[in-house]
Amino acid sequence: MQKRYLLTPGPTSVPSEVLLTMSQPIIHHRTKEYRKIFAKVNEGLKYLFQTASDVLIFSSSGTGAMEGAVSNLLSPNDRALVVKGGKFGERFAEICTAYGVEVIPVDVVWGEAVEPKEIESKLAENPDIKAVFTTLCETSTGVVNDIESIGNIVAKHSAALVVDAISGLGAMEYKPDLWHVDVTVGCSQKGLMLPPGLSFISLSEKGWKLVAESQLPKYYFSFLKARKGIGSLESPFTPAISLIIGLNEALQMIREEGIESVWRRHSRLAAAVRAAVRALRLELFAPRTAADAVTAVKVPSEIDGVLLVKKMSEKYGMTIAGGQDHLKGKIFRIATLGYADTFDVISVLAALTMTLSELGYEVELGAAVRAAEEILMK
Ligand SMILES: *Cc1c(COP(=O)(O)O)cnc(C)c1O
Numbered sequence: 001m002q003k004r005y006l007l008t009p010g011p012t013s014v015p016s017e018v019l020l021t022m023s024q025p026i027i028h029h030r031t032k033e034y035r036k037i038f039a040k041v042n043e044g045l046k047y048l049f050q051t052a053s054d055v056l057i058f059s060s061s062g063t064g065a066m067e068g069a070v071s072n073l074l075s076p077n078d079r080a081l082v083v084k085g086g087k088f089g090e091r092f093a094e095i096c097t098a099y100g101v102e103v104i105p106v107d108v109v110w111g112e113a114v115e116p117k118e119i120e121s122k123l124a125e126n127p128d129i130k131a132v133f134t135t136l137c138e139t140s141t142g143v144v145n146d147i148e149s150i151g152n153i154v155a156k157h158s159a160a161l162v163v164d165a166i167s168g169l170g171a172m173e174y175k176p177d178l179w180h181v182d183v184t185v186g187c188s189q190k191g192l193m194l195p196p197g198l199s200f201i202s203l204s205e206k207g208w209k210l211v212a213e214s215q216l217p218k219y220y221f222s223f224l225k226a227r228k229g230i231g232s233l234e235s236p237f238t239p240a241i242s243l244i245i246g247l248n249e250a251l252q253m254i255r256e257e258g259i260e261s262v263w264r265r266h267s268r269l270a271a272a273v274r275a276a277v278r279a280l281r282l283e284l285f286a287p288r289t290a291a292d293a294v295t296a297v298k299v300p301s302e303i304d305g306v307l308l309v310k311k312m313s314e315k316y317g318m319t320i321a322g323g324q325d326h327l328k329g330k331i332f333r334i335a336t337l338g339y340a341d342t343f344d345v346i347s348v349l350a351a352l353t354m355t356l357s358e359l360g361y362e363v364e365l366g367a368a369v370r371a372a373e374e375i376l377m378k
Contacts, residue, residue, distance in 0.1 A: 002317040003317055004317040004319065005317055005318045005319065005344065005347060005348065005351075006319050007318065007319065007320050007334055007335050007336070007340070007344060007348050008319055008320060008321040008333070008335050009139045009167050009190065009293060009294040009321060009333060009335040009337055010062075010139070010166075010167060010187075010189045010190045010196075010335075010337070011189040011195065011196055012189060012190060012191075012193065012335065012337050012338035012339060012340070013193075013338070013339050013340075014193055014194060014195060014246075014339065015193055015250075015253065015339045017249055017253065018193060018194060018246045018249045018250050018253075019246075021245055021246055021248075021249045022195075022242045022243070022245055022246040023242075024242075024245070026241055026242065027241065029235060029238060029239050029241055030234065034241065035233040035234075037244060037245060037248050038233050038235070038239075038244065039233055040248055040251075041057070041244055041247055041248050041251060042054065042055065042230055044247075044248065044251030044252065044254070044255060045057070045200060045202075045247075045251065046202075047251070047254070047255055047259065048169065048170055048186075048192070048251060048254055048259065049169065049174075049176065049184060049186065049200070049202050050174060050175050050176065050177065050178075050259065051176050051177050051184070051202050052177060053177075053202045053203060053204060054202065054203075054227060054230050055186075055200050055201070055202045056200065056201045056202070056203075056223060056226040056227060056230065057198060057199075057200055057226070057235075057239070057244070058198070058199045058200075058201070058220075058221060058226065059197060059198065059199075059237075059239065059240040059243075060197075060198075060199045060221075061187060061189070061196050061197070061199065062164075062166040062185065062186070062187030062189075062190075062199050063091065063095075063199075064199050064221060065185045065186070065187065065199035065200060065201050065221075066091060066092060066095060066164060066185055067095050067221065068199075068201060068218065068221035068223065069133075069162050069183050069185055069201060070092070070095045070096055070099050070101065070216070071099060071214070071216045071217065071218040071221060072210075072211050072214055072216075072218055072221065072222065072223040072224075073130070073131055073160060073162070073183065073207065073210040073211060073214055074096075074099065074101050074130055074131060074210070074214055074216055075130075075213065075214055075215035075216055076099075076100045076101075076215060076216065077100060077101070077102065078101050078102065078130045078131075079101070079102045079103075079104055079126060079128055079129050079130060080096050080101050080102070080103055080104065080129065080130060080131045080132070080133060081104045081105075081106060081119065081122055081123065081126070081129050081131070081132045081133070081159070082096060082103050082104070082105055082106065082132075082133045082134075083106045083108060083114045083119070083132075083133065083134040083135065083145070084105050084106065084107050084108055085106075085107070085108025085109065085110055085112065085113075085114060085138060085141070085143070086108075086110055086135065086138035086139070086140040086141045086143065087138075087139070087140035087324050087325060088135050088138055088139060088140060088164055088166070089108070089133075089134065089135050089138060089164075092133040092135075092162075092164065093105060093133075096133070099216055100216075101216075104122060104126055104129065106118050106119060106122060110140070110141050110326075110327065111141050111143065111285050111286045111296070112143065112286070112288075112289060113143050113144065113145045113146060113286075113288075113289040114134065114145050114146075114150070116146055116149040116150045116153055119132060119134075119150055119153055119154070120153045123153070123154070123157045123159060127157070127158075129157070129159045130158075130159055130160070130210065131159055131160045131161075131162055131182075131183075131210070132150070132154050132159050132160070132161050132162065133162045133164070134147070134150060134161070134162070134163055134164070135163070135164040135165075136163055136164065136165040136166075136167075136168035136169075136172065136174060137165075137166075137167045137168035137171070137172060137291040137293045137294065138291075139166070139167040139293070139294055139333075140323075140324050140325070140327070141285060141286055141296055141327075142284075142285055142286050142290055142291050142294045142295055142296030142333060143286045143289045143290070143291060143296075144168070144172060144289055144290070144291040144292070145289075147163055147174070147179055147181060148175075148178075148179045151179035151180035151181050152179075152180060154180065154182075155180035160182035160183060160204075160206050160207050160210050161180065161181050161182050161183070162182065162183040162185070162207075163176070163181050163183065163184050163185065164185045165184050165185060165186055166185055166186055166187050166190055167190045167191070167291075167293050167294065167337065168191070168291070168293055169184075169186045169190065169191050169192070170190070170191025170192050170193075170254060170259075170262060170338065171190070171191040171262070171263070171266045171292060171293040171337050171338070172263060172266060172267075172291065172292050172293055173263050176202065176204075177204075180204075181204070182203065182204040182206045182207035182210075183201065183202070183203050183204070183207045184200075184201070184202045185199070185200070185201055186199065186200035186201075187199040187200065188200075188243060188247065190293070190337055190338060191262075191266075191293065191337055191338045192247070192250050192251075192254075192338065193250045193253070193338040193339040194243060194246050194247060194250055195243065195246070197240050197243045198240060198243050198244070198247060201223065201226075203223065211223050211224065220237065222236075263292075265340075265341070266292040266293060266336060266337070266340075267292045268375065268376065268378075269292075269336035269340055269341070269342070269344075269345050269376075270290070270291070270292035270293070270295055270336050271292075271375050272345050272349075272371075272372035272373075272375040272376050273295045273334055273336060273345060273348075273349070273372070274290060274295060275371040275372060275374065275375050276349045276352075276367075276368035276369070276371045276372045277295065277297050277368075278371065279367045279368050279370070279371035280352070280353065280356065280363055280367065280368050281363075282297050282298065282300060283297070283298040284296065284297060284298070285297060285298050285327075285331045292336070293335060293336070293337045294321075294333050294334070294335040294336070294337060295333065295334050295335075295336070296323075296331045296332075296333045297331060297332055297333070297334070298330065298331055299323075299329065299330055299331060299332060300361055302360065302361065303356070303359050303360070303361050304329065304359070305322060305323065305328075305329035305330055305331065305332060306322060306328065306329045307359065308332060308355055308356070308359060309321070309322040309332055311355050311358070311359070312351050312352065312355045315355070315358075316351040316354065316355065318347065318348055318351040318352075320332055320333060320334050320335070320348065320352075321333040321334075321335065334348055334352075342376050345372055345376070346369055346372060346373070346376075349368040349369050349372050350368075350369055352368065353365060353366070353367070353368045353369070
């Protein structure tokens with residue numbers, strides 16, 4: 001027998017309260033019973049998103065809602081500013097290109113945050129830009145972008161600001177209404193403590209104005225159809241009923257803890273991981289702009305990074321993430337995201353220490369855990 005732990009930046013582990021409620025017999029969605037749950041979920045999502053706007057729900061992974069943001073806001077040959085600097089920023093550029101939207105890239109070195117001034121100058125040079133696409137937490141590099149500053153800049157232009165907040169939601173401070181964000185994208189398998197399968201979108205007035213003008217084709221991911229469904233509590237298509245019921249439970253848990261406490265918990269856990277990384281004489285991949293949802297760490301040159309992740313999973317049942325694309329084998333990523341607490345961090349750090357030691361990296365046993373304990377006791 002081996003107990004398994006999941007500390008990847010999606011999917012994340014799901015609390016038993018949520019698992020149990022999802023295992024109930026299926027109810028029909030055109031019933032009073034379901035509409036009651038749907039209404040509660042709509043309110044809970046507004047709280048999680050910290051917005052007064054409706055939050056639309058789709059049955060897809062996060063990328064579905066990212067694609068919806070492109071196809072519902074833009075028209076063929078529109079121009080969009082896309083912040084790169086990681087796998088998920090690049091995904092927005094790929095979606096735009098697939099839909100015939102011209103991409104003006106803001107290239108950012110992987111591991112660094114975008115400089116808001118760069119967005120300002122690109123917008124000034126290209127006043128016809130319709131939308132700016134960026135990421136709250138760039139999961140592939142463990143970087144948090146300064147959305148508040150970016151929002152203040154974009155608000156002075158006609159362009160809408162679209163934020164992929166997928167891995168940041170329910171983990172890191174995020175206030176789209178105050179920060180002038182027009183479109184927020186979220187999904188279920190990260191900070192929400194749910195299995196994969198749901199994606200979310202919220203839009204400001206400015207965002208909805210673009211939706212009204214958009215000429216790109218869409219059908220299932222039509223934001224207008226989904227909004228109508230919220231008004232009438234009738235989903236346009238069969239909703240992912242069990243996931244919505246689980247979402248209701250997860251949102252109640254978040255509401256009970258309080259969103260600020262949820263953010264504080266994540267920042268405390270991430271601070272402990274960062275302290276442990278230093279105690280192990282390892283280097284953070286994004287030391288200046290480290291996100292709290294996921295910590296990216298450079299693999300020391302004498303160690304095989306792919307083997308490290310594999311061994312931690314196979315020998316200790318501890319699943320963390322490796323690097324993606326050109327960072328494969330070069331970094332590993334520990335998520336403190338969603339249903340994560342003090343002893344998840346202690347366990348992952350102990351497993352990391354033991355694995356590093358077994359791979360021949362010189363570490364003092366207990367040093368990482370001690371460094372984390374010092375932070376976690378504060
Ligand atoms: C996980 C993630 C996505 C979505 O990926 P899916 O596999 O489609 O759910 C998008 N953006 C970010 C920042 C993510 O972390």
